[in-house]
Amino acid sequence: MQLEIRPDPAEVGRARRWxxxxxxxxxxxxxxxxxxxxxxxxxxxVTNAVVHTGCPAVLLLSLPHAVTDEATVRLEVADRSVRAPVPRCADDDTTGGxxxxxxxxxxDRWGWSAEGAGKRIWCELDCGAESRDASACGSGAVPYGGAATARAGIAYEAV
Structure with missing residues (x-):
């Protein structure tokens, strides 16, 4: 499954909905x-691709046929920029980075590779309970949009 992304910040919301x-x-x-x-x-x-490259991109999503403890979800964003992704150190007052x-x-894993005149950034999430808390793949779901989720010492809420 893939979605073509235009170099427009509004595409981030469209990518989430997709x-x-x-x-x-x-x-x-x-x-x-x-x-x-x-x-x-x-x-x-997708935000990184849109903001930092100014180029169209393609979002690819690989979902397992069956969700099991061994299943993996893979997400990839391919763009036409040769600029390597560079992690930044953002201080408390910085709004990005x-x-x-x-x-x-x-x-669980991520990386990137150069591809022709561009690059591909990918990440993977394992469905197994050992890599996530016990509620990761269906046992004890958290209400969507109403509760924060914690993983590896990071608390967040996807909206």
Whole structure:
């Protein structure tokens, strides 16, 4: 499944809505922490592509056929910029610069690779309970949009 992204900040919201709609048929409920984390990662990676490259991008989402402890969700954003993603150190007063730190803290794995005249940034989320709290893939969901989720010492709420 893929979505073409224009270099426009409004595309970030469209990417989140698209990802949520794909989750609906996957067995991953929108109110599960896994879904909340995935939507936040979509937001961060698409924002980086739109803001830092000024180029169109493609969002790819690979969902498991069946959600099991061994299943993995993969998210990729490919763009036409050769600029490497650079994690930044943002101080308390800075309003940006935390995207890759969030990706690093929330994803089980992430990375990037040069591809032709551009690059691909990817991240993966495991559905297994050992990588996330016990409610990660369906056992004890958190109400969507109403409660914060915590992982690896990071608290967040995807809206």
């Amino acid at each position: 990802a949520r709609s794909r989750l609906a048929g996957s067995g991953i409920q929108a109110d599960e922490p896994l879904a909340e984390t995935l939507i936040l990662l979509v937001s961060e990676l 935390r995207g890759l730190a969030l990706v690093d803290g929330l994803a």
